[in-house]
Amino acid sequence: MKIDITDIIERDGTAKKFEMDVDSHKTGGGMTLVGFLGDIHLKGDICNNEGILTVTAEITGQLDAKCYRCLKQIVKPFTIEMEEIFEPANSSENLDNYEYSGRILDISQAVIDSIYLNIPDRVLCVPDCKGLCPNCGCNLNEKECKCKEESQENNKFAALRDLIKE
Ligand SMILES: [Zn+2]
Ligand SMILES: [Zn+2]
Known part of the structure; x- marks a missing residue:
């Protein structure tokens, strides 16, 4: 995710647009239930303000x-708005900002950080997904099993057991 900034870096107050597709595998992993399908698209612009670069992008x-x-497989589109500041390397006093050096701006880390801050680590197929029955494993969105009644019985026994313990 590297962008040539030669044309804006020498002229204060200039900006440039960029657009690119990134192989989603390059954004790293670490999440077990959520991954990406296909490429991630980046579109945004970079503004040079006295050497401080403001990068805004839609991911x-x-x-x-x-x-x-x-555990149903689902595909969900997502959009993340990113706005980050890049300062020349070793000049930054603000640890929240990213650094750049030379005429190539590498926005990889900022993009990855934005994605991981904004993507949920758990998603639901529908907001009120009923899940799987912990007993028989059937998908409760698709059918109802009898386990619930039985487990209520078990709970009664458990409550009784706790009473006896006390
Ligand atoms: Zn579900
Ligand atoms: Zn069941």
Whole structure:
């Protein structure tokens, strides 16, 4: 995710647009239930203000995930708005800002950080997904099993057991 900034770096107050597709595998991993499908698209601009670069971008892509309740495979589009400041290397006093040096701006880390801050680590297939029955494993969105009644019985026994313990 490198952008040539030669044309704006020498002229204060100038900006340039950029647009690129990034292989989603390059954004790293670490999440078990949420991944990406296909490329991640970046579109934005870079403004030079006395050597301080403001990068604004829209990051779009598709989440390839498993519902964390019922494990159904789902694909969900996402859009993240990013705005980050890049300062010349070794001049930054603000640790929240990113650094750059030379005429190539590498926005990889900023993009990866934005994605991981904004993408949920757990997603649901539908907001009120009923999940899987912990007993028989059936998908409760698709059918109802009898386990619930039985487990209520078990809970009664458990409550009784706790009473006896006390
Ligand atoms: Zn689900
Ligand atoms: Zn069941």
